[in-house]
Amino acid sequence: MNTRTRTREEIRVGSRTVPLSNPDKELFPDDGITKAELIDYYRGIAPLMLSHLRGRPLVMERYPDGYEGNSFYHKDVPDYFPDWIRTVRVPKEGGHLTMAVCDDTATLVYLANQACITPHPWLSPADCLDCPDRLVFDLDPPDSARDGFESVRWGARRLGDLLTELGLRPALMTTGSRGLHLLVPLDRRTDFDTARHFARRVADLLAARHSDRLTTEVRKNKRRGRLYLDTQRNAYAQTSVAPYAVRARPHAPVATPLAWTELDDPELGPRRWTLRTLPERLDKHENPWKDLSRCRRSLDRARHHLNDLA
Numbered sequence: 533m534n535t536r537t538r539t540r541e542e543i544r545v546g547s548r549t550v551p552l553s554n555p556d557k558e559l560f561p562d563d564g565i566t567k568a569e570l571i572d573y574y575r576g577i578a579p580l581m582l583s584h585l586r587g588r589p590l591v592m593e594r595y596p597d598g599y600e601g602n603s604f605y606h607k608d609v610p611d612y613f614p615d616w617i618r619t620v621r622v623p624k625e626g627g628h629l630t631m632a633v634c635d636d637t638a639t640l641v642y643l644a645n646q647a648c649i650t651p652h653p654w655l656s657p658a659d660c661l662d663c664p665d666r667l668v669f670d671l672d673p674p675d676s677a678r679d680g681f682e683s684v685r686w687g688a689r690r691l692g693d694l695l696t697e698l699g700l701r702p703a704l705m706t707t708g709s710r711g712l713h714l715l716v717p718l719d720r721r722t723d724f725d726t727a728r729h730f731a732r733r734v735a736d737l738l739a740a741r742h743s744d745r746l747t748t749e750v751r752k753n754k755r756r757g758r759l760y761l762d763t764q765r766n767a768y769a770q771t772s773v774a775p776y777a778v779r780a781r782p783h784a785p786v787a788t789p790l791a792w793t794e795l796d797d798p799e800l801g802p803r804r805w806t807l808r809t810l811p812e813r814l815d816k817h818e819n820p821w822k823d824l825s826r827c828r829r830s831l832d833r834a835r836h837h838l839n840d841l842a
């Protein structure tokens with residue numbers, strides 16, 4: 533751990549001075565993970581993580597008393613945030629919100645000091661709030677399944693194959709919580725209604741093909757032990773956990789981008805990597821998403837292919 537971070541009342545990050553409060557506060561007491569350690573993690577991961585945060589409105593999932601304590605999803609930026617934190621005015625029903633945007637390491641460090649364990653960005657950048665640049669499919673295992681993660685693994689493979697058949701380039705990530713996400717980079721020529729409708733049709737088609745194992749049923753009591761293909765993130769003002777974000781779960785698991793070949797790793801699980809183990813993974817593996825920006829595709833062709841399959 534960077535002890536300078538732990539003992540000083542402020543740290544210098546690039547051209548910014550970021551004030552610190554209670555850096556020794558244990559946010560994950562079982563492991564002795566303090567706020568200083570969270571700050572150090574986010575400072576170190578910033579070069580990889582910022583490309584997934586930059587320009588997007590952000591919801592801050594905050595835990596001032598540690599991950600098992602009181603928490604809240606903070607959307608509106610409070611008055612006390614410094615002026616250098618970028619904000620964006622976001623229209624919503626009956627008014628607007630002023631939301632934080634995390635464009636640089638200093639902001640990520642500032643948010644960690646606010647006990648924001650998990651940043652949740654929108655799927656669209658602020659310059660066009662109705663133009664998503666990614667689809668997200670959340671593969672959520674049934675509560676009851678003993679082999680819950682095996683069904684996630686199987687479903688991810690089927691969904692990845694279908695999206696690839698449609699001409700898209702899906703990427704895979706652990707959520708650090710219960711399942712996996714498939715993220716599909718888009719060229720931003722689609723609005724949320726079109727994107728959501730497409731994602732739902734893909735999920736429905738796959739669920740119809742494998743109705744014994746997969747479902748798109750929102751109501752839990754109708755899922756009957758099947759893997760839930762959740763497409764609801766693909767909408768205006770919805771968020772998805774940021775790649776490399778820490779989750780408020782035991783041992784501080786991290787949402788981790790994966791290579792498709794890792795899907796067969798017997799040790800893989802939604803919480804495979806944590807704040808403490810991820811740096812070693814990064815030392816050993818190259819970034820599995822290094823070509824992500826070259827994977828952006830238009831939904832137009834994929835929609836036509838889908839019509840042919842459906």
Ligand code: DTP
Nearest residue numbers: 591605652670672707709710711712771772773802
């Ligand atoms: P998993 O499905 O593996 O548990 P996840 O897909 O990140 O992990 P979550 O349910 O934790 O699933 O979070 C879903 C998204 O919705 C995430 O971006 C956080 C956001 N969200 C959840 N609850 C709220 C809330 N009350 N207010 C605002 N955003 C929320």
